[in-house]
Amino acid sequence: MKTEMRLGVIILLCKVFLCGLAEESVCTPGFESELLVFKVQRDHLYKGKTLGRVNFNTCDGKTRILFQSDDKRFDVNMDGTVTLKRSLTLHEGYEVFTVHAWDANGKKHTVSIRVEYVDHLKGHQMDTVMNISSKMKPHFDDMILTFPKSSTGLKRAKRGWVIPPVNIPENSRGPFPMKLVQIKSDFALETQMVYSITGEGADQDPKGIFTIERLTGNLYVTQPLKREKKASYRLIVHATGLGVNIAEKPMEIVISVIDQNDNKPVFTQNPFNAKRGWVIPPVNIPENSRGPFPMKLVQIKSDFALETQMVYSITGEGADQDPKGIFTIERLSGNLMVTQPLDREKKASYRLVAHATGLGVNIAEKPMDIVIIVSDQNDNKPVFTQNPFNGSVHEAAEIGYEFMTVTATDADDPNEYNGIVSYAIVSQEPQLPKTNMFEINNSTGIIRVRELGMDRKQWPRYTLLIEAADMNGYGLSTNGTAVITVTDDSDKEPHFEQTSHKPVTEKKLLLTDEDDSG
Structure with a gap:
């Protein structure tokens, strides 16, 4: 009897143990961490650089997953590899973005990624990836501040x-x-x-x-x-x-x-008031509109229209003056129409004159100016003023030395983001002795020395692929080339030196050159 009881207890314990194993082996899809830190040795990163990799467990064995980055500068391949879609400068020393993935049930999972510049002179010899798991306490020893031992929180200066x-x-x-x-x-x-x-x-x-x-x-x-x-x-x-x-x-x-112009004007005064005038909202038209045409812009109305039928007409630019026929008006309703797409780069504004007279009665409004503004759309790429750009720099030039400028123009409105051009270095050839020997001012296009080590004999010329992008670097882009010639003292002009030997009256002219005789 005791043997049977012991056997029953053993069987029961085995079932409980196996059940526990089964519960622990249940797979939960998701990222392995809530936060990934990709550490890099340079604060200027070129297009195509691999930053690290995210791992997502699908629980069904799949290794290729569709990821989505919330920052268009970063691309995540189906194997989880994170790369740069365009060159990036870590002005604040880091960038943070998020990556999303969906499991088999359609549930969205998110991981935050921090790309952090770490000075290699402080003991870091390679780009690294740090995972901060949701199941482990994060370690921030490599961050800017550390946890003080005397407090449960971080000491802080004045922050905001x-x-x-x-x-x-x-x-x-x-x-x-x-x-x-x-x-x-x-x-x-x-x-x-x-x-x-x-x-x-x-x-x-x-x-x-x-x-x-x-x-x-x-x-x-x-x-x-x-x-x-x-x-x-x-x-x-x-x-x-x-x-x-x-x-x-x-x-x-x-x-x-x-506010957008999405409401017709509403009269707030008695139309028979002696003080009369036009009721005209501002008129703005986005360029390159797809219509359909003719497209109504706004209704123009005299408040005399509450008393009698008014007849409307327009004159001026785009009506009866060149370019003719762009704007028309319905004579009885006052609906102002545009008949075709407009191009701000051809003409940014039109000045019309609106007229209103009573139908069969002696009433006439004083003619009224209407200014139609064509709103800019980002429909033009930047264009380099020349290609290639040629410049030279001495091999011993110090870090920060500015020696050439590249420029690009954009036909879009220079007062809007569409026309603001930002510059970036995409690549450098040769990539010696370092891959980023030069840097460029994003706003002015001025190129300056970033690293020491230029050697005219080994690398007499560098070619930089420069990207100019509008919308302050996030819009349409175009590429150009900057060719940099490295010089040394041998590029100085030779000069003549006169020597004489007494008492000989004959004089000799010696040609000297500051180059190494070798």
């Missing part, structure tokens, strides 16, 4: 939020959710921060209009906004340390909804 102004045009077409801005506490240099929002449009009515990614701080709007319904939203942003006792003082953010 890094928040750009937030403006949203109404009636945006998305796609949604649409990123507005990245909110960041400067504690993020020391530890992973978790962000959240409260207030109007978040957890208060109208709820759900704004959301924030908890690890990146990316603030999103989830739907088009209407300024006439609500002109601004007041949000409160919170930031706390992940697993550490750190919290920012809550920060207020005001989101302003920018």
Whole structure:
């Protein structure tokens, strides 16, 4: 009997043990970490550089997965390899972005990636990748600040939020959710921060209009906004340390909804008032509109129209003056129409004169000027003023020495982002003695020395592939070439030296050169 009981207990324990193993072996799809840190030795990274790799467990054995980066400068291959789609300078010493992947059930998973410049002179000999697992306590010994032993939190000087102004045009077409801005506490240099929002449009009515990614701080709007319904939203942003006792003082953010011309004018006074005038909203037309044409721009109306039928006509540029026929007006309704797509680069504005007279009665408005502004669209690539650019630099030039400039122009509006050109070095040939011997001022195109070690005898010439991109570096781009000739003292002009030998009256002219006789 005792033997049977012991055997039964053993069988029961085996079942419990096997059941526990089965429970522990259940696979949960997702990234292996919540945060990855890719450490690099240079603060200027060229297009195509491999930064590291993300690992996503699908639990079904698949090794090729579709990843999506929220930053268009970074590309993630199906094997998880993260590369640069364009050259990048880590001006603040780091960049943070997020990568998304979806499991077999359609659930979205996200990992934050931090690309961090580490000076190789401080003991780092190669680019590295650091995983901060969600199941382990993060280590931040390599960050800028460390945890003090005397406190549970990080000691801090006077710190603050890094928040750009937030403006949203109404009636945006998305796609949604649409990123507005990245909110960041400067504690993020020391530890992973978790962000959240409260207030109007978040957890208060109208709820759900704004959301924030908890690890990146990316603030999103989830739907088009209407300024006439609500002109601004007041949000409160919170930031706390992940697993550490750190919290920012809550920060207020005001989101302003920018007005668009989406409403007809409404009369606010008695039409029989002696003081009369035109009721004309401002007229703006985006260039390259696809129509259909003729396309209504605005309705022009005299407030005499409440008393009698008015007849409308227009004269001026684009009407009865060259370029003729671009604008027409419906004589009885006052609807102003454009008949074709406009090109801001050909003509940025048109000045029309509108006329209104009574039909069969002696009434006439004083003619009124209408200025039609053609809004710029980013439809022109930058163009280099020459190609190639040629310059020279002495092999002993010091770091920071500026020696040549490349320039590109953009036909788009120079006062808008569409026409602001940014420069970047894409590649350097030869890549010796270092891969980034030169750097370029993003705004001016001035090229200067970045590294020492130029040697005219070994590398007499460098060729740089330069990228010029509008929208301050994020729009349309074009490539050009800068050819740099390395010089040394041998490139100085030789000079003549006269010597004489007494008492000989004959004089000799000796030709000397400062080059090494070898």
